[in-house]
Structures are given as C-alpha cells and as structure tokens.
Amino acid sequence: MLRIEDISYSVEGRPLFEQASATIPAGHKVGLVGRNGTGKTTLFRLIRGELSLDGGEIALPPRARIGGVAQEAPASDVSLLDTVLAADTERAGLLAEAETARDPDRIAEIQTRLADIDAWSAEGRAAAILSGLGFTEAEQAMPCAAFSGGWRMRVALAGVLFAQPDLLLLDEPTNYLDLEGALWLEGYLQRYPHTVLLISHDRELLNRAVGHILHLEERKLTLWTGGYDAFARGRAERRAAQAAEAKKQEARRAHLQSYVDRFRYKADKARQAQARLKMLAKMEPIAAPEEATAQRFTFPEPDQLSPPILRLEGAAAGYDGRAVLKRLDLRIDQDDRIALLGRNGQGKSTLAKVLADRLALMEGRRIAAPKLRIGYFAQHQLDELRADETPLAHLARLRPGEAPPRHRARLAGFGLHAAQADTEVARLSGGQKARLALLIATLDAPHLLILDEPTNHLDIESREALVEALTAYSGAVILVAHDFHLLSLVADRLWRVADGTVAPYEGDLERYRTELSQPERTAPRKPVKPKPGPSKERLTELRSEARRCEDRVEKLTEMREKLAKKLADPALYAPERADEAAVWQRKYAEVMEGLERAEALWVRAMERLEAAQDA
Structure with a gap:
C-alpha cells in the first residue's frame, strides 16, 4: 500500500501540494493525471525520496522496492539482454554469491530464493520483454552502445519491467515507443503483479491499463475508480453539480442581501434583517469550478488541387546504398487521412521523408502536383528550434513581411499566448515547443501534412484539440503515431509498412490491435478432428x-x-x-x-x- 497523507511541498515559494492525501492499495494500477506543470513528476520524486516534503508523510511497506525509468541505459559494451538481466539486482547478487558460497545452509537459502524469484526462467522473460518493446533476437545480443538514446530508453524500460518492483513508477513510458510497442506495454501492465503508478497523456492506455485515476488539481489529490473516460465523465458531473450549487447559493445570498438592504434601518424589520446578516456570515462559500483554458490549434486552409496530389511509382528508398523500402506504388489525394502502421525500423519514418521530399529516391518516380505544398513535423524538429529565440522571433524570421500583431495572432491560434510568445524557446515546456513546431510546419497552408509522432509532448486536452483541428483541416494527412485514440478518430485509411514495402491494411485498428495481441505461433497447428459443437x-x-x-x-x-x-x-x-x-x-x-x-x-x-x- 502507498499512503500519501497531508503532504505539502513548494518550489521557489509556489505550492504544488497542500494537505494532499491519497491511499493506493497494493496491486492497484493507477493513472496519475493533471495539467502540465501541476507537479506529477515532482510527486514521483517525492515518493522515491529524492525530494524532502515540507509537511505530511509518504509511507510504503518496509523493504518495498520502488522502480522507474530515470534515464536511458548507458552506451556500454554489455548486450541488451545482459543489461536487462542485471536490472534484477537481487538475482544478480544471488547468482554471484552462489559461485563462492561454501556454507551448506547458505547455499540452500540461495537456491531456495533463486527458485522463489523464478531465476532460471529469467533469460526467457527478459528476452520476451525486449521482443515486446521492438528488439529482434539478433539485436538483443548487440551492445547497448550500438543503439541511439531513444532505443536505450526502451532498454531501460525493459530493465525495470523485468525487475518487477513492488511499486512501478512510469512517467510517459510510451513516448519512445511505436504503436506496436505501446499496445504490448498496455497488455503487460494489465498483467503486472504489483502496484503501478503511471503518468500518461495516452487516453487509450489510461482506459485499458489502469483501474483507477489519481487526479492532481488545485494542489490536492483525488482517487477515482475506473479508467480515464469514467474519470472524465465523473469529473464533468461533479463540476456541473458544483457549478449548480454555486449558482443556487449566489441567488440565495442575493435574496438575503436584498432583504437586509431594504429593511435593516426599519425598526419593525431590524431584527429579521440582523438574522439574515448572520445567515450570510455563516454561509460557507461554494466556489464555481474554474473553467479550463481552452486548448486549440488553428491550421490555415489550403486551396484545392486536382487529384492525385502525390504519387510514387516503382519507388525505392533507403540510406547508404541500402534500400529500406522497395516496390512503392502509392497515391495520395487531398481528402486522404492515412495512418502508417508497422514496428519501428520497418520504414515508416523513411516513407514520411520520401513523401515530404526530404529523402531522394534510389529508383522509381515521385510525382507531385505542380503547386503542392507539404508540411512536415517530426520529433527531431523540436531540437532544430533556436533555443535563444522566442516564438515571436521565429515567426519574424520566417515571415519578415508580416506585422508583429499578425505573428501574435498566429501563435495564439496554436495556444501560445503573450507570455509564451515572448519566452525563449529554451525555457518553454515540451508541449509548447511542439506547438511552435506544428505552427511552423503548417505556416504555408500545406495541401499535405505529414505528422511523425506529433503527440509525444502534448497533454490530453491538447491531443483532443489536435484531433478537432485535423478533422476540420481540408488537406491530406499522413500520421505516424502511437496514440491509438488519435489514429482511431482521424485516420480513415491504413497503410502497413512491413517487409520492405507498403500496402493497404484492409482491417480496422481494432483488428490490428487484436492481431498484435495474439501470440505468434512457431509451428503450425496439428489438424484436429471436428467436434459436434463449437469449442x-x-x-x-x-x-x-x-x-x-x-x-x-x-x-x-x-x-x-x-x-x-x-x-x-x-x-x-x-x-x-x-x-x-x-x-x-x-x-x-x-x-x-x-x-x-x-x-x-x-x-x-x-x-x-x-x-x-x-x-
């Protein structure tokens, strides 16, 4: 059990928690939600003991193990599999001790404990976790140094999942995963045997992988039963009831005050007026709930082009003379909404670069409409923003002929208001940087918008705003995303990138989820004799x-x-x-x-x- 009791904590005089309390029973799967900047990651650091509370207490059972992913796995010469195995420090210590132990009683204790923690199946379990997160058997034998930072984050995630701590703290674990990895993690967390506290803005993950929502708002914690959709409905109902009560109280106060104003100086009514004054003084104010700041994106509308706006014929593309994709015969019209499916490394980002004309073809033809404008957003573009410039300065450089009020209007259309417009990019949050990069990508009113993981740094409200903007947008959209909710609401066509080529996927996303959740069969089934009735x-x-x-x-x-x-x-x-x-x-x-x-x-x-x- 995790017990959070009356905690208080401030950062530079700004309170994040004030007498906040919550109790999470052992084995519960809980999603931690709240607006960006309210203190979700800080709560994780308080639970781990990395920060000291101003007041209150956070209590866990004695000897409870806490695990989480703080940073990527180191770029060492150790293989991925051995890196994950080493994450279970108890198993590693027992195996090392077993090599040198001489006392028969101690040897028996070691062997018993190794059996209790299922140490002998460890390699198989570690390999299964790495496979679920997208690593092939050959890659699992490679050194960590052979992989980029994003892939080493997956290794670190695999390590903490393998160690199975009593309290698993995960902060946006899907940010470095593809859709397939995110769906695998969803199933793994459902089966996880201990307590999970998960920070995520992935609505589908919060609906399927957790049974409770811990909401951080106004420096307090509230535990709700159910997934995110149930929480959103319950919270909306509570806010509506609170607003109604506040309105009724305000009417009651106005009625009493009117009586006092009319009769407080009349002798025959003075006593009643004083009684009403006392009633007003005793009323506990009911505050109407604050309305959340509306999140929005405003994409400029492109003019219409004759179809198709883009075609690939017999195309092949890759790097350093090695083709990643071949035999590409694809067509895009301006009303297309296409999601790219397939595991990382199969070529989704390569296809996005080819469509955006950022990667030359090795063979074949790319035929674009003469006036085609393309907007392209990828995660690396956040790093290409100039850290010492403000968003306003970015637009002034890109649109020197426009007046500053027009620049501010554009920024406001992407939720970057006066304070953010004049703040250096280095001091903006990840979500604010993503909004700026999306604005730049759509500045020219593109006919084709290519989005490669656009939601990694966006909160749930911003993701919903992006869905609305893409729904209203009259250009074509190509989406690479692990956000199942976004894909299901925006995409009406699916392309599967696998085995070096791209082909339409005839099923829907639910069917794709089902296919991924079915275990792979290593051998064909033996024929069975038909039974009289269905099994x-x-x-x-x-x-x-x-x-x-x-x-x-x-x-x-x-x-x-x-x-x-x-x-x-x-x-x-x-x-x-x-x-x-x-x-x-x-x-x-x-x-x-x-x-x-x-x-x-x-x-x-x-x-x-x-x-x-x-x-």
Missing part, C-alpha cells in the same frame, strides 16, 4: 468479435451525434463559411457510411454467435 474457445472468439463490432458502432454513433449537433448550428451556413460547412457535411457523410458498414458487421457477428450457441 469454448470458438464461442469466446465470437463473443469478442461481437463486442468489438458493438463498440465500433457505439463510437461511430457518438461521432455522428457530435457532427449532427455541429451541423445544426445556423451560424455554420453563413455565406463566408460555405467551405467549412461543406467539410463538416462531407465528414458527416463519411461517418454515416462507416456506421452503416459497422452495423452490418455487427449484425453478421451476432448471427454467427447465435448460430454457434444453437449448434
């Missing part, structure tokens, strides 16, 4: 399929209702908004078409399930 496994599979189809229908129905509400706004049909109205109408038609297909799939799934149950 239990077959019924379970059919029920799961029916549930997936039903969930898809529900999600599309929610999207339809939101779009219908948008289309019901008379202001949308003003003459100057005709293009915007057309975008929303097209999106509504697409959702209706998808809903019709989803409902048909659901009906067929239910028919198959009912037929199997009747057999």
Whole structure:
C-alpha cells in the first residue's frame, strides 16, 4: 500500500501540494493525471525520496522496492539482454554469491530464493520483454552502445519491467515507443503483479491499463475508480453539480442581501434583517469550478488541387546504398487521412521523408502536383528550434513581411499566448515547443501534412484539440503515431509498412490491435478432428468479435451525434463559411457510411454467435 497523507511541498515559494492525501492499495494500477506543470513528476520524486516534503508523510511497506525509468541505459559494451538481466539486482547478487558460497545452509537459502524469484526462467522473460518493446533476437545480443538514446530508453524500460518492483513508477513510458510497442506495454501492465503508478497523456492506455485515476488539481489529490473516460465523465458531473450549487447559493445570498438592504434601518424589520446578516456570515462559500483554458490549434486552409496530389511509382528508398523500402506504388489525394502502421525500423519514418521530399529516391518516380505544398513535423524538429529565440522571433524570421500583431495572432491560434510568445524557446515546456513546431510546419497552408509522432509532448486536452483541428483541416494527412485514440478518430485509411514495402491494411485498428495481441505461433497447428459443437474457445472468439463490432458502432454513433449537433448550428451556413460547412457535411457523410458498414458487421457477428450457441 502507498499512503500519501497531508503532504505539502513548494518550489521557489509556489505550492504544488497542500494537505494532499491519497491511499493506493497494493496491486492497484493507477493513472496519475493533471495539467502540465501541476507537479506529477515532482510527486514521483517525492515518493522515491529524492525530494524532502515540507509537511505530511509518504509511507510504503518496509523493504518495498520502488522502480522507474530515470534515464536511458548507458552506451556500454554489455548486450541488451545482459543489461536487462542485471536490472534484477537481487538475482544478480544471488547468482554471484552462489559461485563462492561454501556454507551448506547458505547455499540452500540461495537456491531456495533463486527458485522463489523464478531465476532460471529469467533469460526467457527478459528476452520476451525486449521482443515486446521492438528488439529482434539478433539485436538483443548487440551492445547497448550500438543503439541511439531513444532505443536505450526502451532498454531501460525493459530493465525495470523485468525487475518487477513492488511499486512501478512510469512517467510517459510510451513516448519512445511505436504503436506496436505501446499496445504490448498496455497488455503487460494489465498483467503486472504489483502496484503501478503511471503518468500518461495516452487516453487509450489510461482506459485499458489502469483501474483507477489519481487526479492532481488545485494542489490536492483525488482517487477515482475506473479508467480515464469514467474519470472524465465523473469529473464533468461533479463540476456541473458544483457549478449548480454555486449558482443556487449566489441567488440565495442575493435574496438575503436584498432583504437586509431594504429593511435593516426599519425598526419593525431590524431584527429579521440582523438574522439574515448572520445567515450570510455563516454561509460557507461554494466556489464555481474554474473553467479550463481552452486548448486549440488553428491550421490555415489550403486551396484545392486536382487529384492525385502525390504519387510514387516503382519507388525505392533507403540510406547508404541500402534500400529500406522497395516496390512503392502509392497515391495520395487531398481528402486522404492515412495512418502508417508497422514496428519501428520497418520504414515508416523513411516513407514520411520520401513523401515530404526530404529523402531522394534510389529508383522509381515521385510525382507531385505542380503547386503542392507539404508540411512536415517530426520529433527531431523540436531540437532544430533556436533555443535563444522566442516564438515571436521565429515567426519574424520566417515571415519578415508580416506585422508583429499578425505573428501574435498566429501563435495564439496554436495556444501560445503573450507570455509564451515572448519566452525563449529554451525555457518553454515540451508541449509548447511542439506547438511552435506544428505552427511552423503548417505556416504555408500545406495541401499535405505529414505528422511523425506529433503527440509525444502534448497533454490530453491538447491531443483532443489536435484531433478537432485535423478533422476540420481540408488537406491530406499522413500520421505516424502511437496514440491509438488519435489514429482511431482521424485516420480513415491504413497503410502497413512491413517487409520492405507498403500496402493497404484492409482491417480496422481494432483488428490490428487484436492481431498484435495474439501470440505468434512457431509451428503450425496439428489438424484436429471436428467436434459436434463449437469449442469454448470458438464461442469466446465470437463473443469478442461481437463486442468489438458493438463498440465500433457505439463510437461511430457518438461521432455522428457530435457532427449532427455541429451541423445544426445556423451560424455554420453563413455565406463566408460555405467551405467549412461543406467539410463538416462531407465528414458527416463519411461517418454515416462507416456506421452503416459497422452495423452490418455487427449484425453478421451476432448471427454467427447465435448460430454457434444453437449448434
């Protein structure tokens, strides 16, 4: 059990926690959420004892082991597998002692303990974790020094997962993972045998991998039951009730004050007026909840080009004379929303660079529309921002002919207001830098926007704002992201990058998730004699399929209702908004078409399930 009791802590006089309390029972999986800058990472440091509390107490059971990923694995000559094995210091110490121990009783204790911690299956467990995080068997034997910092972060994550601490603290663990690695981690955390406290802005991870949400707001901690969606609904209901109570109290106060003002100086009413004054004094003020600052992105709208806007014919691309991708025959139209699927190292970023014309082809042709403008965002571009310049100075350099008010308006359209506009980039948060890089990528109103992991530094509210902006955007979008929620709401086509080429993926994201969660078979199944009725496994599979189809229908129905509400706004049909109205109408038609297909799939799934149950 983790017990946080009445803690207080300040940074340079600014309080982050004031009498904050929470109790997390052993074995619970908890997501820690709150606005950027509220102190989530600081709470982790307080739990680890790296910082001293101003007041209160954080208590754990005696000898409880705390684990987390503070930095990447060192660039050493030690293999990845041995680096991960060494992370379990108890096992490593026992094995070393077993080599030199002479006392029979101690040798027996060592062997018993090694058996208790399943030390003999350690290599297999470590290899499975590394494989889940994207390392091949050959790569696991390579030295850590052969890998970049991002990949060594994965090694460090593998090490802490392998060590299985009693309290696992993970701070944005998916930032260095691809979609496949993030989905694997989701399943691993669901099965993790001890307590997990997870900071994440990945909505799907917070819905599937945790059973509780610990919310940090106004220097207090509140523990909610359920995943992120349940927390968001419950919090919205609580805020609505609080606002209603505050409104009712304000009306009551106004009524009492009106009586006092009218009658306090009249002899026959003075006593009643004094009584009401006392009632006013005793009222405990109910504060209306503060409205969260609206997060937004405002993408400039491109003009329309004739389709296709970009084609690859017989293309191949790679590095240093070695082709990473071959036989590329691809077409992009301006209304495409395409997500690239595939494990890291298969060539997703290579394809993005080819499409953005940042990597020359080794063979074949890249045919672009004559006036095609492309916006490109990748994580390395955050490092290319000038640390000593302000966002305002960046725009002044890129758009010297524009007046400063226009620059400020552009920055405000990406959530960078006056304070951030005049702050040097080096002092901005990761999310603010990402917003600036996105602004620069879309400055020319691109017809094609290529986004390679755009959400790594964005909080949940900013990710939702990005979804809305991409939905309204009238250009083509190519997405590489591990954020399942973003992909499911934005992408309507899927391309799978694997085995050196790119091909359309015919299933949906739920099917892709299911495929990734199924264990790989190393040998074909032996033929089995048919049974008179369906097996239990077959019924379970059919029920799961029916549930997936039903969930898809529900999600599309929610999207339809939101779009219908948008289309019901008379202001949308003003003459100057005709293009915007057309975008929303097209999106509504697409959702209706998808809903019709989803409902048909659901009906067929239910028919198959009912037929199997009747057999």
